[in-house]
Amino acid sequence: MKSPPMLTNKDVRHAVLTGFWFMFLTFPLLVIKVNPTEQTVTWRWANMLWVGGVSAVIALACRLVATRRAGRAELLRQMPAQTTHELHPFALPSRDRLIPLFGVIALFFIVFPFVFSAYQVNIMTTALMYVILGLGLNIVVGFAGLLNLGYVAFYAVGAYTYGLLHFHFGLGFWAALPIGGLLGALFGVMLGFPVLRLRGDYLAIVTLGFGEIIRLILENWREFSQGPSGIANIARPGLFGIDMSLEHSLVYQYYLTIAIALLTIFVVNRLRDSRIGRAWFALREDDIACQAMGIDTTAAKLTAFALGAAWAGMAGVLFAAKTTFINPASFTFMESAIILCIVVLGGMGSIIGVVAAALILMLLPEYLRAVAEYRMLAFGAILVVMMIVRPRGLTSQTRRIYHLPH
Amino acid sequence: MEYFFELLFSGLTRGSIYALIALGYTMVYGIIGLINFAHGEMFMIGAFTALIASSVLSIYHLPLPAILVLAGLAAAVWAGAYGFTVERLAYRPLRGAPRLAPLISAIGMSIFLQNYVLLAQTADFVPFPSLIPEFAFLEPYSAIINSSSLTILAVSTLVMTALTLLILYTRTGKAMRATAQDQKMALLVGINVDRIISFTFVTGSALAAIGGLLIASHIGQINFAIGFIAGIKAFTAAVLGGIGSIPGAVLGSFILGLTEAFATGYISSDYEDLFAFALLVLILIFRPAGLLGKATAEKV
Amino acid sequence: MHPLLTVSGLTMDFGGIRALDQVDLRILPEKIVALIGPNGAGKTTLFNCLTGMYRPTGGHMALTPPGLPERRLHGLPPYRITAAGLARTFQNIRLFPNMTVLENVMVGRHCRTTAKVFGAIFRPAATVREEQETVDRCLALLERIGLVDQANEYAQNLPYGAQRRLEIARALATSPKLLLLDEPAAGMNPQETVELENLILSIREDGLSILLIEHDMKLVMRLSDHIFVMDYGRMIAEGTPDEVRRHPAVIRAYLGEVEADA
Numbered sequence: 001m002k003s004p005p006m007l008t009n010k011d012v013r014h015a016v017l018t019g020f021w022f023m024f025l026t027f028p029l030l031v032i033k034v035n036p037t038e039q040t041v042t043w044r045w046a047n048m049l050w051v052g053g054v055s056a057v058i059a060l061a062c063r064l065v066a067t068r069r070a071g072r073a074e075l076l077r078q079m080p081a082q083t084t085h086e087l088h089p090f091a092l093p094s095r096d097r098l099i100p101l102f103g104v105i106a107l108f109f110i111v112f113p114f115v116f117s118a119y120q121v122n123i124m125t126t127a128l129m130y131v132i133l134g135l136g137l138n139i140v141v142g143f144a145g146l147l148n149l150g151y152v153a154f155y156a157v158g159a160y161t162y163g164l165l166h167f168h169f170g171l172g173f174w175a176a177l178p179i180g181g182l183l184g185a186l187f188g189v190m191l192g193f194p195v196l197r198l199r200g201d202y203l204a205i206v207t208l209g210f211g212e213i214i215r216l217i218l219e220n221w222r223e224f225s226q227g228p229s230g231i232a233n234i235a236r237p238g239l240f241g242i243d244m245s246l247e248h249s250l251v252y253q254y255y256l257t258i259a260i261a262l263l264t265i266f267v268v269n270r271l272r273d274s275r276i277g278r279a280w281f282a283l284r285e286d287d288i289a290c291q292a293m294g295i296d297t298t299a300a301k302l303t304a305f306a307l308g309a310a311w312a313g314m315a316g317v318l319f320a321a322k323t324t325f326i327n328p329a330s331f332t333f334m335e336s337a338i339i340l341c342i343v344v345l346g347g348m349g350s351i352i353g354v355v356a357a358a359l360i361l362m363l364l365p366e367y368l369r370a371v372a373e374y375r376m377l378a379f380g381a382i383l384v385v386m387m388i389v390r391p392r393g394l395t396s397q398t399r400r401i402y403h404l405p406h
Numbered sequence: 407m408e409y410f411f412e413l414l415f416s417g418l419t420r421g422s423i424y425a426l427i428a429l430g431y432t433m434v435y436g437i438i439g440l441i442n443f444a445h446g447e448m449f450m451i452g453a454f455t456a457l458i459a460s461s462v463l464s465i466y467h468l469p470l471p472a473i474l475v476l477a478g479l480a481a482a483v484w485a486g487a488y489g490f491t492v493e494r495l496a497y498r499p500l501r502g503a504p505r506l507a508p509l510i511s512a513i514g515m516s517i518f519l520q521n522y523v524l525l526a527q528t529a530d531f532v533p534f535p536s537l538i539p540e541f542a543f544l545e546p547y548s549a550i551i552n553s554s555s556l557t558i559l560a561v562s563t564l565v566m567t568a569l570t571l572l573i574l575y576t577r578t579g580k581a582m583r584a585t586a587q588d589q590k591m592a593l594l595v596g597i598n599v600d601r602i603i604s605f606t607f608v609t610g611s612a613l614a615a616i617g618g619l620l621i622a623s624h625i626g627q628i629n630f631a632i633g634f635i636a637g638i639k640a641f642t643a644a645v646l647g648g649i650g651s652i653p654g655a656v657l658g659s660f661i662l663g664l665t666e667a668f669a670t671g672y673i674s675s676d677y678e679d680l681f682a683f684a685l686l687v688l689i690l691i692f693r694p695a696g697l698l699g700k701a702t703a704e705k706v
Numbered sequence: 707m708h709p710l711l712t713v714s715g716l717t718m719d720f721g722g723i724r725a726l727d728q729v730d731l732r733i734l735p736e737k738i739v740a741l742i743g744p745n746g747a748g749k750t751t752l753f754n755c756l757t758g759m760y761r762p763t764g765g766h767m768a769l770t771p772p773g774l775p776e777r778r779l780h781g782l783p784p785y786r787i788t789a790a791g792l793a794r795t796f797q798n799i800r801l802f803p804n805m806t807v808l809e810n811v812m813v814g815r816h817c818r819t820t821a822k823v824f825g826a827i828f829r830p831a832a833t834v835r836e837e838q839e840t841v842d843r844c845l846a847l848l849e850r851i852g853l854v855d856q857a858n859e860y861a862q863n864l865p866y867g868a869q870r871r872l873e874i875a876r877a878l879a880t881s882p883k884l885l886l887l888d889e890p891a892a893g894m895n896p897q898e899t900v901e902l903e904n905l906i907l908s909i910r911e912d913g914l915s916i917l918l919i920e921h922d923m924k925l926v927m928r929l930s931d932h933i934f935v936m937d938y939g940r941m942i943a944e945g946t947p948d949e950v951r952r953h954p955a956v957i958r959a960y961l962g963e964v965e966a967d968a
Contacts (some may be wrong), residue, residue, distance in 0.1 A: 294817030383514025
């Protein structure tokens with residue numbers, strides 16, 4: 001019944017042509033390297049062969065997948081209609097089977113600081129902060145379907161809230177955390193109000209503009225933010241005034257970040273399965289039907305913006321406390337793009353997916369040095385490939401299953 | 407008064423560069439309704455290709471005008487090729503997908519191309535040779551306008567006129583306008599819509615590349631990230647004029663260029679980029695259809 | 707009896723085109739009322755004005771549920787009109803495809819429930835009760851349209867006829883006084899049409915009024931208590947099915963001038 005996938009001469013010719021096309025395309029940038037100051041030119045012909053070969057192989061593989069998929073579709077059409085339920089390759093197993101898995105994961109995270117070095121703990125803390133950021137942005141992009149490209153602005157608001165309050169008034173981390181969250185939410189509403197009427201892609205551009213405006217203000221309004229030199233000597237999070245060594249402080253921050261990440265997961269999970277969560281999803285799916293169902297879309301959008309921004313604000317406070325130094329360079333558009341990449345890869349709307357994507361995207365480059373250099377290149381490629389291959393993300397998005405009385 | 411004219415010409419120069427980039431945004435948006443976020447990268451790739459071409463050519467001691475023309479040609483050809491490839495890889499598979507999918511794909515493409523150039527060339531600013539010769543007759547006016555500004559104005563006027571003629575009077579131009587009006591109908595009357603879309607990307611990218619070459623030669627240095635800000639500003643200009651409208655893009659570009667020049671000249675140069683972003687946000691909020699665009703209501 | 711819905715002088719201009727011209731409409735409680743007319747007569751535009759999707763250029767609309775004071779509708783945003791007791795379905799089905807069948811209906815309960823962010827996060831007893839009540843009510847609605855077994859299925863996986871019924875259930879979940887159905891029988895087979903007919907009749911039994919746009923004339927004539935006929939944005943005739951069938955203006959609108967004379 002199963003016939004092996006066939007590659008025709010035409011496919012091979014296509015692959016070869018693709019190879020040549022990319023050799024031509026990348027010729028100036030990848031092969032020639034000039035040094036204008038010394039007036040020298042280096043020719044890197046090996047790159048050309050690499051590009052040609054790799055792109056031909058990829059083109060062939062794409063053709064192969066396409067033929068196989070077409071063959072399978074043909075097979076499905078011939079078979080009786082009962083097999084309409086396509087099994088999702090990454091579909092999640094039921095909740096009961098996940099409990100032992102969760103146990104193992106929890107244990108791993110608990111013992112992590114005792115097994116690994118301070119350096120590793122530091123990296124993991126950073127990754128966990130991206131879990132928080134990813135989940136926060138997930139509320140806006142994944143749940144409510146509002147593409148926010150300026151999310152980093154709220155992160156900056158949080159970081160500068162703590163930085164400035166500490167610098168001017170000596171305020172501590174624990175006092176700054178809720179203030180950062182609130183100010184983040186306030187900025188979220190401030191951004192949300194004017195952009196309510198805007199369509200999806202315009203909204204995305206305005207949020208991007210907003211993010212850049214915040215960064216430019218931080219960079220140039222020196223009296224307020226100390227400009228590009230930033231704010232230094234921000235206090236690490238305290239614990240009842242106990243003096244901690246740097247190493248202990250790192251471990252403490254690690255657990256603190258885990259606690260906040262868990263809190264985020266808890267809250268976001270509850271929001272998703274609530275009246276408001278349903279309104280967000282309805283908004284994302286069809287905003288006109290959403291209005292017709294009696295949902296105040298203005299309120300739904302503003303709540304999404306505010307709640308999403310609140311997490312970014314808190315993550316910002318956490319960031320300032322962790323690095324003890326902040327400047328505007330940490331809050332560029334690329335940062336927003338990375339967080340967006342986490343949400344997209346995780347599957348817009350899926351909580352487990354976002355957590356996994358944040359950890360993978362943040363940890364992989366740290367441990368695979370070879371990958372590190374190509375990190376941003378890979379992020380860009382991931383966004384493109386995900387949109388084409390699996391726009392719903394790695395995990396299938398899981399909506400709540402209700403128990404039916406029978 | 408002299409200062410005023412200096413700012414005026416500086417604004418016009420900026421404006422014509424923005425226009426060269428903005429035309430690509432507006433043409434693509436007009437035809438497939440996509441904000442081609444990676445368009446700024448075509449500008450950057452054009453500048454880099456021109457740098458590489460001129461460096462190689464200068465080894466053979468060609469005269470400056472010949473280098474300028476050949477480098478411009480190389481920039482246009484390769485940026486066009488990149489535009490073509492980007493459309494095929496990142497946008498064409500997403501036709502008919504939800505609206506945000508191609509936008510995210512475009513953002514991904516933009517990040518990819520920036521880092522591709524970063525890895526293939528360098529992360530640092532590189533000096534760009536001054537390819538535009540000094541005109542002797544401009545000597546008396548050197549305080550208000552230099553020869554590269556004049557060249558930029560002349561070249562971009564020429565290119566824009568050519569584009570307008572192409573769109574108004576050629577078969578391809580007619581097909582482009584038809585596709586922009588109604589893609590399905592264009593398909594039905596026998597227009598190869600795929601080819602028209604590809605053509606639009608190639609043309610838009612080539613225009614941006616010429617802009618890249620001109621401004622790089624004017625400013626004297628480039629790096630892999632120049633496409634981002636230039637792209638955002640040109641997009642602002644396109645939206646200001648009414649995205650989808652070609653005269654709108656040109657008008658918007660000159661307004662933006664002049665605003666920037668006078669604002670930085672008379673108010674403060676600290677916030678140079680802020681003006682564009684603030685303008686962008688304000689237009690989108692208060693008049694998303696732009697100056698020459700027309701508002702469209704969503705159909706229920 | 708006081709009409710449930712009163713519309714007078716409703717006018718809607720798009721640029722220079724007048725899509726609705728001084729439309730009057732009165733709907734009594736517990737009636738099935740049909741709105742018919744040739745394509746482009748302005749029927750869906752009228753729906754969009756009634757539900758607040760379009761802001762009419764002029765005219766008045768008011769809803770007076772029995773025993774309650776009159777409620778002005780014109781100028782209200784769609785969500786407040788729904789809250790006032792007007793719910794609709796769409797000509798081209800607009801479900802929430804990536805939400806489950808049950809959740810689609812639960813979204814309809816939004817305007818009758820109150821849980822806010824606080825309730826969502828802390829789940830106090832009141833919110834738990836409200837959620838339970840929402841689920842129960844919505845399951846009952848699904849039972850009624852025969853989709854309870856597919857409650858946890860994604861809406862996009864339902865067959866066409868079931869999607870149409872689900873849209874009605876979702877609209878009913880908003881507890882409306884008046885239900886607007888835009889071509890509910892479009893694309894249905896005869897069996898499904900009969901089921902739909904029974905569903906519409908049973909909705910009237912519950913005390914609701916129904917205003918439907920429909921092109922299936924047999925269905926309209928069987929079902930309606932009253933019919934309004936539109937053409938070129940104007941209300942050209944109204945009456946019982948029999949009156950409308952014989953109305954010269956209606957015959958002209960549907961068959962054209964020449965045939966009407968012949």
